[in-house]
Amino acid sequence: MGNNIFYCVTSYNYQIVSLILFFIGLLGVILSRNLIKVLISLEFIMNAVNLLFISFASYKSEPSYLGYTLVIFTTGISALVLAVGIYFAYLLNKKFGTIDVVKIYDKYKETGKC
Amino acid sequence: MTLNSLFFIIFSGILVLSSIFSMVSKRMTYTLLWAMMVFLMIAGLFLLLGASYNAMVQFLIYVVAIPVLIAVSIMLINSNNKENTFFRGKYSLWVLTGVFFLVLIIGEFLSLNNDFFEIIKNCSVYVNTYSDLSSVTRNILGVYPVLFLEFASGIVLTIIGLSHYGK
Amino acid sequence: MLENFSWFILVPVWVSVLIMGARFLDLPFSKRNIVLLSVFSTLFSAIYCGIGLFYTFHNSPVEITFNFLSVGEFNLQLGVYVDMLNTLTGLAVSIITFVIYVYSVFYMNNEKSFSRFYSLMNLFNSTILAFIFSPNLFQMLLFWEAIGAVSYLLIGFWYDKPKISCDAKRVFIVNVIGDICLFIAFISISAFVCAVTGDNSLASLPFSNLNLIVSSLWAATSPAFYTGIAILLLFAAVVKSAQFPVNSWLINAMSAPTPVSALIHSSTLVMTGIFLLMRVFPIVASNMITVKLMISLGLITAIITSISALFQTNIKKVLAYSTSAQLGLVMVALGCYNPVAGIVYLISHAFIKALLFMCAGVVIKAVNNKNILFMGDFRTTAPLAAISFLVGSIALTGLGFSGFSAKSLLAASFCTSPVPVILFGFVGMLTTLYIFRLYFIVFEGKHSYKSDLTEEMDSKLYKLAYSALVFMSLVVILMTFALPSGHVSFMYLFNILMIIAAYFLYNTSFKMKKRPLLYHIVANGFYISKFYSWAELTVYRYFSVVMNFIENYLFGGIEYIAKNTFIFLSRGLHRIQLNNFQIYITYGVWVLIFVMCIFISIYMLVLNLFGV
Numbered sequence: 001m002g003n004n005i006f007y008c009v010t011s012y013n014y015q016i017v018s019l020i021l022f023f024i025g026l027l028g029v030i031l032s033r034n035l036i037k038v039l040i041s042l043e044f045i046m047n048a049v050n051l052l053f054i055s056f057a058s059y060k061s062e063p064s065y066l067g068y069t070l071v072i073f074t075t076g077i078s079a080l081v082l083a084v085g086i087y088f089a090y091l092l093n094k095k096f097g098t099i100d101v102v103k104i105y106d107k108y109k110e111t112g113k114c
Numbered sequence: 115m116t117l118n119s120l121f122f123i124i125f126s127g128i129l130v131l132s133s134i135f136s137m138v139s140k141r142m143t144y145t146l147l148w149a150m151m152v153f154l155m156i157a158g159l160f161l162l163l164g165a166s167y168n169a170m171v172q173f174l175i176y177v178v179a180i181p182v183l184i185a186v187s188i189m190l191i192n193s194n195n196k197e198n199t200f201f202r203g204k205y206s207l208w209v210l211t212g213v214f215f216l217v218l219i220i221g222e223f224l225s226l227n228n229d230f231f232e233i234i235k236n237c238s239v240y241v242n243t244y245s246d247l248s249s250v251t252r253n254i255l256g257v258y259p260v261l262f263l264e265f266a267s268g269i270v271l272t273i274i275g276l277s278h279y280g281k
Numbered sequence: 282m283l284e285n286f287s288w289f290i291l292v293p294v295w296v297s298v299l300i301m302g303a304r305f306l307d308l309p310f311s312k313r314n315i316v317l318l319s320v321f322s323t324l325f326s327a328i329y330c331g332i333g334l335f336y337t338f339h340n341s342p343v344e345i346t347f348n349f350l351s352v353g354e355f356n357l358q359l360g361v362y363v364d365m366l367n368t369l370t371g372l373a374v375s376i377i378t379f380v381i382y383v384y385s386v387f388y389m390n391n392e393k394s395f396s397r398f399y400s401l402m403n404l405f406n407s408t409i410l411a412f413i414f415s416p417n418l419f420q421m422l423l424f425w426e427a428i429g430a431v432s433y434l435l436i437g438f439w440y441d442k443p444k445i446s447c448d449a450k451r452v453f454i455v456n457v458i459g460d461i462c463l464f465i466a467f468i469s470i471s472a473f474v475c476a477v478t479g480d481n482s483l484a485s486l487p488f489s490n491l492n493l494i495v496s497s498l499w500a501a502t503s504p505a506f507y508t509g510i511a512i513l514l515l516f517a518a519v520v521k522s523a524q525f526p527v528n529s530w531l532i533n534a535m536s537a538p539t540p541v542s543a544l545i546h547s548s549t550l551v552m553t554g555i556f557l558l559m560r561v562f563p564i565v566a567s568n569m570i571t572v573k574l575m576i577s578l579g580l581i582t583a584i585i586t587s588i589s590a591l592f593q594t595n596i597k598k599v600l601a602y603s604t605s606a607q608l609g610l611v612m613v614a615l616g617c618y619n620p621v622a623g624i625v626y627l628i629s630h631a632f633i634k635a636l637l638f639m640c641a642g643v644v645i646k647a648v649n650n651k652n653i654l655f656m657g658d659f660r661t662t663a664p665l666a667a668i669s670f671l672v673g674s675i676a677l678t679g680l681g682f683s684g685f686s687a688k689s690l691l692a693a694s695f696c697t698s699p700v701p702v703i704l705f706g707f708v709g710m711l712t713t714l715y716i717f718r719l720y721f722i723v724f725e726g727k728h729s730y731k732s733d734l735t736e737e738m739d740s741k742l743y744k745l746a747y748s749a750l751v752f753m754s755l756v757v758i759l760m761t762f763a764l765p766s767g768h769v770s771f772m773y774l775f776n777i778l779m780i781i782a783a784y785f786l787y788n789t790s791f792k793m794k795k796r797p798l799l800y801h802i803v804a805n806g807f808y809i810s811k812f813y814s815w816a817e818l819t820v821y822r823y824f825s826v827v828m829n830f831i832e833n834y835l836f837g838g839i840e841y842i843a844k845n846t847f848i849f850l851s852r853g854l855h856r857i858q859l860n861n862f863q864i865y866i867t868y869g870v871w872v873l874i875f876v877m878c879i880f881i882s883i884y885m886l887v888l889n890l891f892g893v
Contacts, residue, residue, distance in 0.1 A: 009122045014159070017126045021152075024133045026870070030863050036142060036184060036191070038863075040149050043180070044133060047156050050172075058163040071168050079175050086187045093191045105861055 014055035022048035035089045035099040039082055046078040121162055129155035142188050150181050287345055287361045289329035290410050296322040297403035304396045312386070315399045319382045322403060326410055327375035333368040344416050344489050355475070355484040359423075362416030362488060366559060366624065371413050373628045374549050376756065377635050378406050380749050384639050385540040387746035388646060398438065402544070405431045409549050413556065419485035421557065422460075422467050425521070429456040432550055436537040448533040455530040459520025463557070466513040470494065470564075473501040488560060495563045511571040514561055522554030522608045525582040529810035531605055535597040539642030542597060547604050547638050548631030555611055555627055559620050572616050579612030580704050585807055587711035591718065592804040595651050596641045599719055602806070603677070604634055606708060610691060613701060619694030622687075629687040629760060633676045636753040637716075640670040643746050644723055647734055653719065657726040662738050667724040669750040674720050676757050678713040678776050683760035690765070692772070706772050713776045717783035726787070 021044055028041025050071045057067025093099050096107050129152055136148030153176035160169035296318045303310035336343070346360030382402065389398050408431055412424035430453075437449030467486065474483050477497040486494055499507065518524075523531035534546045558565055558575075565571050583606045590602035607630050614623040643666045648655050660667040675681045679688030688709070695701045737743070802808060857864070 008116065009119045009162075013122065013126075014163070017129065017159070020130050021133055024130075024137060026866075028137045030866050030870075032137070034142065036187060037137075037145055040136070040145060040184070043149070043176070044152065047153065047176070050168075051156055051159060054160055054163050054165050054168060058165065068165055068168055071165075072171055075168075075171055075175055079180060082180060083183060086183060090187060090190060099191055101861070101863065 011055050011059040014051060018048045018052040018055070021045075021051070033100045033102055035092065035101060036086065038101070039085045039089070042085075043078060043082060046074060050074055118162060121158070125155045125158045125162065129159070143185075146181055146184055146188070150177055153177050153180075287329070289325045290361060290414055291407070292322040292325045293319075293403045293407035293410065297400045297407065300396050300400040300403065304400070310396070312395055315396055316382060316386055319399050319403055320379060323375050323379040323382060323406065326406070327372060327379065330368045330371035330375055333363045334365070334372060337363060337365050337368060342489065344487070346416055346487070349419075354481045356482065357419050357485045358417060358487070359420050360416045361414045363414065366556075367414050369624065369628060370552065370556060371410060373631055374406075374409055374413065374552075377548050377631060378402075378544060380639075380753050380756075381540050381544045381635065383752075384543070384642070384746055384749040387742045387749070388538065388540050388642055390742055394438075398538070401431060401435050401438075402541075405435065405545065405549075409553070412553060416489070417485040417487040418467050418470070418561070421560065422463055425463055425517075425553065425557070426460050428550060428553060429453060429460060432456070432534075432545055435541045435545060436534050438538055438541065445536045448536045452530045452534045455527055456520060458527070459517040459554075462513045462520070463517035466510050466517065469506075469510050469513075470498055473498055477501040491561075491563055495567065498564065499567070508568050508570050511565050511568040512574065514565055515558070515571050515575055518554035518558045519578060519612075520554070521557070522551050522612065523582075523605045524554075524609060524612060525578045525585065526809075528582055528586060528605045529806060529813065531601045532598055532806060532810065535595070535601050539597070539638060539645060542601075543635045543638035543642065546601065547634035551604060551608055552627055552631060555608065555615070555623065558612075558615055559624065562615070562620060566615075566618060576613050576616035576701070579609040579616060580701065582606065582609035583613070583708045584704060584711075585809075587708050587715065588803055589806045590715040591711065592800060594653055596645065596653050596656070596719065596723065597638070597651055599653075599715055600634065600637055600641060603712065603716065604630075606712065607634070607677075610705065610708065613705075614691050614694045617694040617701075619690075622690040622694045625764060626687040626691045629676070629683040629757075629764070632753065632757050632760065633673050633684060636669060636673040636750065636757060637677070639746070639750055639753060640666050640673065643743070643750070647738060653722050656723045658724075660724045662734055663743070663747075665747040666750060667720075669754045670720055670724060672754045672757060674716045677716055678780075679709060680713075680773065680776055681761075683757050683764060686761065686764040686766055706775065709772055710775050710779050713779035714783055717780050718787045721783055721787040 025041045025044030025048060028044065029038055032038045032041060053067045053071050053074075057064060060067075089099050092104060096104050098104065132148045132151040132155065136145050136152060139145050139148060153172065157169045157172040157177065160166075160172055299318065300310070300315055302308075333343075342362060342364035344360065344362050346358040348356045349359040350357040382399075385398065385402070389395055392398060405428070408424050408427040412421060412428060415421040415424060433449050433453040433456075436452055437446050440446045440449070471484050471486055474486065474494050474497050475481055477500055478493065483490060483494060498510070502510070520527050520530075531546055531551070535542060537546065565575070586602040586605040586609070590599045590606070593599045593602065607626070611623045611627050611630075614620070614626065643663060644656055644659055645651055647659070647663070650656075672682060676684035679685055692702075692705060695705045805811060857868075
């Protein structure tokens with residue numbers, strides 16, 4: 001009965017949601033051809049982890065602000081990663097004329113240099 | 115059914131659906147919009163969990179700042195072409211099966227041991243008696259056949275996938 | 282009383298450390314001070330030994346021990362044990378060391394590392410004293426090793442010369458074989474005795490309880506094992522005393538400075554083997570196989586080395602062969618259950634051989650060569666050395682002085698059966714022949730060196746050496762009155778005949794025109810040393826052939842398989858390296874699956890084994 005979502009929401013439910021989001025992000029990272037889409041998928045993964053942190057921190061019996069504090073850091077860092085990644089994407093586009101990863105690899109194989 | 119659980123169901127449902135749409139959509143602008151939706155829903159879940167400050171930060175960074183950045187980059191790169199970029203076809207079968215098995219195994223793990231996350235949550239030492247599991251573990255084979263089947267099929271699929279690569 | 286004075290044993294160590302420390306810190310520490318310190322350290326130990334000797338005339342032996350090493354219930358002890366044997370040997374060692382210290386001033390005067398020499402000599406003195414005064418076999422083993430190490434350092438004193446350094450290594454390696462034998466014997470005896478008696482205080486095998494140790498060892502072991510232990514002890518002594526199978530190391534050790542040869546390789550170091558046999562005499566002597574082995578090894582050594590000594594041209598090698606021969610005779614005396622004659626002969630021989638070596642050192646220093654063909658007519662230039670050498674020779678042959686009574690005592694122990702008596706007489710005759718050969722060639726005979734040596738040999742340094750020689754000869758002469766008087770046997774006549782023969786053979790400018798048939802065999806010491814070299818080379822060669830085969834075909838095959846396996850695998854892996862980050866993440870996912878499967882398996886296994 002405790003696990004029944006219609007009576008109360010537990011940490012377990014949040015974990016399931018986080019898991020689903022994580023795997024959607026993972027699939028996006030692996031299967032996307034567009035580099036910007038890959039970066040957005042990375043953000044999904046980051047957010048899934050953030051959600052997990054927050055849920056653990058909230059459902060802990062004793063109050064602890066470590067989880068909340070950590071999430072702020074991860075948010076900042078993931079935003080930074082995204083900014084740098086987008087800059088790289090821009091550079092790649094300038095060089096190869098595309099940000100499709102498969103095409104970039106094909107061109108790399110042809111020319112032998114990046 | 116409390117208000118909390120109702121909001122949880124709404125938020126998480128929108129989150130999952132919009133993340134799938136974000137990945138499947140053919141235009142980059144739509145991807146971005148669905149991703150904004152996902153981030154917004156996560157901010158809502160943070161609010162539900164009582165982490166209002168985190169929700170505010172999430173909103174400011176992910177729903178306001180980053181989409182602007184991405185939108186500008188899409189404009190600069192000019193990659194808003196209408197093309198299906200999600201399913202590569204080449205190794206999507208392999209990846210999807212891998213992720214499917216991973217989800218299966220993790221779900222099995224969770225179902226075997228509901229207290230697993232409780233233990234992490236309470237940070238207590240692993241001392242417990244698993245009366246629920248006794249029905250499974252008393253059997254000599256237990257869940258091993260299932261595990262073995264999953265593992266073996268995973269290996270076979272890996273080998274098939276590897277043999278198709280590099281050709 | 283003895284407890285308060287037992288720190289005298291440690292004085293040489295302190296002196297050694299002091300000299301070495303002064304050298305390292307570059308302190309102004311003159312040669313005079315070094316020599317005075319060393320001499321006083323030996324005088325301290327001599328006083329201690331004298332006091333101990335008078336004490337043990339009337340009292341039972343004293344034992345002072347402390348725990349050195351505690352392993353579980355076992356306590357290994359060090360300390361001091363004072364009885365007659367100890368104090369007699371210690372007194373002899375102290376007096377010889379004292380004389381050698383004075384003599385070394387003459388011999389090592391121009392040496393750069395004068396202080397190193399004295400430091401090492403002091404170290405040797407301390408180790409030999411600690412060995413002699415050891416209360417148990419454990420301490421004996423420890424200082425047995427230490428003596429070997431210090432002896433190595435002293436033999437290789439001029440280590441910058443490759444031949445000398447090589448000789449030092451050879452000597453050390455041969456000595457280590459004996460060390461290992463003693464070590465195995467000590468461990469076995471200790472284990473058996475502790476197991477049978479259940480008394481852990483016997484772990485370090487104290488000599489005060491030797492009867493209990495022997496009886497419990499006899500009870501604990503089978504006869505074959507007991508024989509093995511006794512033979513190991515015997516072999517350790519044989520190695521240290523330069524007996525038959527391994528007597529060649531003493532010849533190699535002659536590349537040391539002459540004072541070192543006089544102190545270590547004639548009197549003290551070679552004495553330790555016999556000393557060990559006397560300490561564990563009940564263990565060795567209660568086994569007939571070992572006793573027979575001891576007698577036969579001693580006799581073989583005595584004969585072989587006496588014959589070899591006749592044909593040497595190196596003056597020090599003659600004396601070294603002579604030392605081996607005399608120690609062989611002592612070993613036979615021990616085998617005939619006459620340890621008293623053995624120790625008396627050993628001590629008198631130590632003094633005599635030190636004296637002979639010192640005389641040889643004077644001559645070697647004068648002509649700067651060890652070959653006797655470059656010497657001659659030293660009677661006129663160095664009369665005191667000639668007289669001292671004559672005294673030493675007469676004592677060594679047993680014609681007079683301390684050798685007379687000692688050799689009579691020794692001869693009495695040979696009277697068990699006719700064969701040893703005949704061989705003893707034969708060895709005695711050979712001894713007379715080679716020692717008077719030396720005397721007639723070196724001190725009489727033709728004047729074959731540069732003429733301006735007379736002034737040099739009257740200098741102050743030589744006078745110091747002569748005073749040491751005279752002191753030593755006086756000790757040899759005075760020891761005659763301390764020993765019981767011997768009796769004149771028919772061997773006496775043969776010895777005199779041999780002196781006359783030596784006079785006619787070697788006094789004139791004698792040179793062997795036609796060498797005897799077996800000359801090369803005998804002059805090379807029956808090729809014992811060369812046999813070891815040859816055997817070592819042959820064994821090593823065939824061993825390396827086998828190892829080469831193993832390396833090429835066994836390890837080479839393994840290497841080939843490993844190499845080709847990885848080449849094959851990398852050909853496969855090369856195809857999946859696509860230089861694509863997305864495919865690498867996919868591999869990561871599969872690795873995650875694998876790891877989680879293993880985790881779940883382990884988790885379920887733990888639940889199955891320990892869960893409810």
